[in-house]
Amino acid sequence: MAFAPVKLILLFAWFLCGLYALKLGDEKLGKRHGAWKEYYNLLALFLGPFALCACYLRGNAWEFILGLFLDKKAPVKQEIPVVIRDAKGNPLADSDDEHGTLTFLKRLIYDAVKKQCSDIFIDPKNDAYSVRIRVDGAIKVYDMLAADAALAVISTVKVAAGMDIAEKRRPQDGSFSALVEEDQPSFRVASVGVFGGEKLTIRVMASDMGQRKLETIGLSNDQYRIISSAIRLPSGMVLMCGPTGSGKTSTLYAMLGAIDYNMKNVISIEDPIEHVMPAISQMEVNVKAGITFASLLRNALRQNPDVICVGEIRDEETAEIAVHASQTGHLIIATLHSNDNLGTIDRLMNLGIPLRSIAATLHVIISQRLIRKLCPHCRRKAELSPDRKAFMEQYGFPTENVQAPQGCPNCDGTGYLGRQALFEILVVDAGLRAVLESPDASNTTIQEYVDAHQTTANIAGQALTLVSGGITSYEEFERVTLNI
Numbered sequence: 001m002a003f004a005p006v007k008l009i010l011l012f013a014w015f016l017c018g019l020y021a022l023k024l025g026d027e028k029l030g031k032r033h034g035a036w037k038e039y040y041n042l043l044a045l046f047l048g049p050f051a052l053c054a055c056y057l058r059g060n061a062w063e064f065i066l067g068l069f070l071d072k073k074a075p076v077k078q079e080i081p082v083v084i085r086d087a088k089g090n091p092l093a094d095s096d097d098e099h100g101t102l103t104f105l106k107r108l109i110y111d112a113v114k115k116q117c118s119d120i121f122i123d124p125k126n127d128a129y130s131v132r133i134r135v136d137g138a139i140k141v142y143d144m145l146a147a148d149a150a151l152a153v154i155s156t157v158k159v160a161a162g163m164d165i166a167e168k169r170r171p172q173d174g175s176f177s178a179l180v181e182e183d184q185p186s187f188r189v190a191s192v193g194v195f196g197g198e199k200l201t202i203r204v205m206a207s208d209m210g211q212r213k214l215e216t217i218g219l220s221n222d223q224y225r226i227i228s229s230a231i232r233l234p235s236g237m238v239l240m241c242g243p244t245g246s247g248k249t250s251t252l253y254a255m256l257g258a259i260d261y262n263m264k265n266v267i268s269i270e271d272p273i274e275h276v277m278p279a280i281s282q283m284e285v286n287v288k289a290g291i292t293f294a295s296l297l298r299n300a301l302r303q304n305p306d307v308i309c310v311g312e313i314r315d316e317e318t319a320e321i322a323v324h325a326s327q328t329g330h331l332i333i334a335t336l337h338s339n340d341n342l343g344t345i346d347r348l349m350n351l352g353i354p355l356r357s358i359a360a361t362l363h364v365i366i367s368q369r370l371i372r373k374l375c376p377h378c379r380r381k382a383e384l385s386p387d388r389k390a391f392m393e394q395y396g397f398p399t400e401n402v403q404a405p406q407g408c409p410n411c412d413g414t415g416y417l418g419r420q421a422l423f424e425i426l427v428v429d430a431g432l433r434a435v436l437e438s439p440d441a442s443n444t445t446i447q448e449y450v451d452a453h454q455t456t457a458n459i460a461g462q463a464l465t466l467v468s469g470g471i472t473s474y475e476e477f478e479r480v481t482l483n484i
Contacts, residue, residue: 082106083179087162101152108142109187112204113180115412118245119204122154124197135412136372136419137245147197154191154200161189169193175272183207188272205274214258217251218421222456226364226425231255231333234306236363237326239313241338241347247370247421248335249274249311255333256280256309264306269296271311285311293318301325310334319351326361339483341365341426341450342443345436359428359436367424369459371472371480372416378408379415379470388474392464403470415473420466422480424459426450459484 084092084106094102112120112133119134120142129150131143145153155165161174170193177186188203215224230238238255240248253275259266261279268277271285271293281303283296293310294317300308301321312335313319326332338347344365348358382404384392389399405415428436435441435449457465463477 080106080110081181082110084109084160085177085179086160087174087176089177092156092160099149099152101149101156104145104149105153105156109178110180111142113178113183113185116206117204120202121199122150122157122202123194123199124150126196129197136414136416137370138372138414138416140412140414151197154198157189157200157202158191161187163189163191168198186274188274212250212254212257214254217254219423220457223423223425226427226456227255227366228258230364231259231307231331233331233363235326235329235331237322237332237334237361238364238366239344239362240333240335240366240368241341241344242368243337243339245370246368248368251366251368251421252309252311252333252335253277259307265304266307266309267300267303267305268309269293269300269311270309280309294321297321297325301330305330307331307333312336313351316352319348319353323353323357323361327357332361339367341367341424342446345446346443355436355441359433362428364428365426367426367459369422369463369480369484370419371422371463371466372476373418373420373466373472374403374405374470375408375411375415375417377410377417378406379403380406382474384474392468395461395464397464397468399468401470402467402474404473405475416476420471422459422462424462425456427454427456429453 080103084102086092092102108120108131111117115133115135117133117135118137119139121130121132121134121139122145123130123132124147125144127147129145129147130141131145131150132139133142157176158165158172158174160176162176163172163174168191171191173188173190175186175188177184184207186205186207188205190201190203192199214227219227227238240252242248256266256268256277266280268280268282269285270282273282273284276282283300285291285293285296293312293314297308297310297318298321308322308325308330310318310322310332313322322332322334336344336347338344344367345355345358345362348362349355380403382402384399384402392399392402407413407415411417426432431453432446432449435445438445460477460481463472463480466472467474467477
């Protein structure tokens with residue numbers, strides 16, 4: 001009896017520890033194993049003190065003990081909603097994806113499509129490979145891969161694109177497609193051997209490229225009226241110019257989509273075909289097989305077309321055939337690499353087209369740029385330098401609402417979200433034709449006539465309007481207009 005109080009105290013302490021263990025066990029179990037819950041409660045009540053002692057000695061012991069009683073399920077692997085299809089349209093099998101190569105590629109494609117990126121770059125950097133993506137014109141690092149993992153990813157892409165995986169030095173190109181939830185983008189792949197390994201560039205083609213409407217791509221009312229009238233002409237040339245990545249192809253597809261196919265036979269010559277448009281006849285360039293822009297354009301003229309779209313005028317032969325076709329009752333819509341509208345005229349002259357022929361066939365030149373818009377969630381008021389403020393005020397642009405980028409999760413810390421197209425249109429009217437046909441025609445006389453007689457807004461003025469409205473930053477204005 002001498003130890004009875006001590007026994008009672010120990011028994012009471014045991015009981016309290018059991019209740020506490022029962023409480024913890026109930027919190028851990030929740031609603032799982034409801035049919036066996038009473039047995040778990042009894043075990044927690046009687047074995048709880050041992051578990052609490054173990055928890056005191058070992059931090060994760062409670063989870064360990066519960067794991068003995070709980071039927072642990074293996075973690076559910078989250079399926080990435082991406083199906084990669086090879087060049088023939090067959091889905092890639094993921095049964096042998098032991099090292100997670102296909103899983104990484106699916107995640108990369110999913111993120112690239114959701115972030116609306118335009119390019120993916122995989123290139124060697126010392127002993128590793130850098131995976132970068134271009135979003136809104138800016139390149140940022142997506143991931144760094146070990147050499148063996150990167151080579152496996154490159155091989156998988158090359159297999160999907162129908163390229164030779166054994167050839168690592170000679171340049172190759174191919175294409176594949178994917179199903180990303182509701183989107184069906186396509187991808188153009190180019191590989192080349194570089195110092196340290198093989199570089200892979202993947203161009204992301206948006207699935208809605210051919211569905212964009214001419215009235216929704218960012219044209220002003222005057223610009224829309226000019227372009228709509230130009231694509232209804234029976235003959236002549238409509239040219240688009242701008243650097244790579246300026247959105248020319250998207251605008252070109254929007255122009256093709258605005259043509260009345262019930263009345264006109266339309267043929268498109270592309271390298272490569274970036275979006276299938278069932279209403280028109282699309283031809284693809286294959287230089288290896290001797291199928292060039294010039295040869296396809298020559299053959300297209302035998303198909304009695306009303307409108308011919310030329311993906312790019314690159315050489316003298318293509319330029320000469322296009323000008324000849326525009327003089328014989330065909331409307332030619334084409335792109336040309338040049339910085340601005342006057343540069344397009346110079347480029348045609350360098351390709352051997354005389355000014356008189358340019359004046360007789362050319363109707364409209366469209367210059368295009370893409371400017372990044374500030375993220376509406378994090379933009380802040382900008383502090384303009386005196387020189388920048390004076391520059392804007394000199395041309396009549398207010399500076400009170402000028403904004404600057406800051407960065408937040410919505411824009412991945414860049415401060416910019418989305419882009420807007422800027423257009424500058426040169427109309428070759430009767431007065432400009434007279435200037436082009438005059439013996440003393442030059443860039444100066446052409447520019448003087450345009451400044452005096454054509455009042456359509458230029459790219460620099462549109463960019464400054466966006467700056468003063470807080471839509472974009474002054475830095476973006478400088479970047480876009482640097483070489484204009």
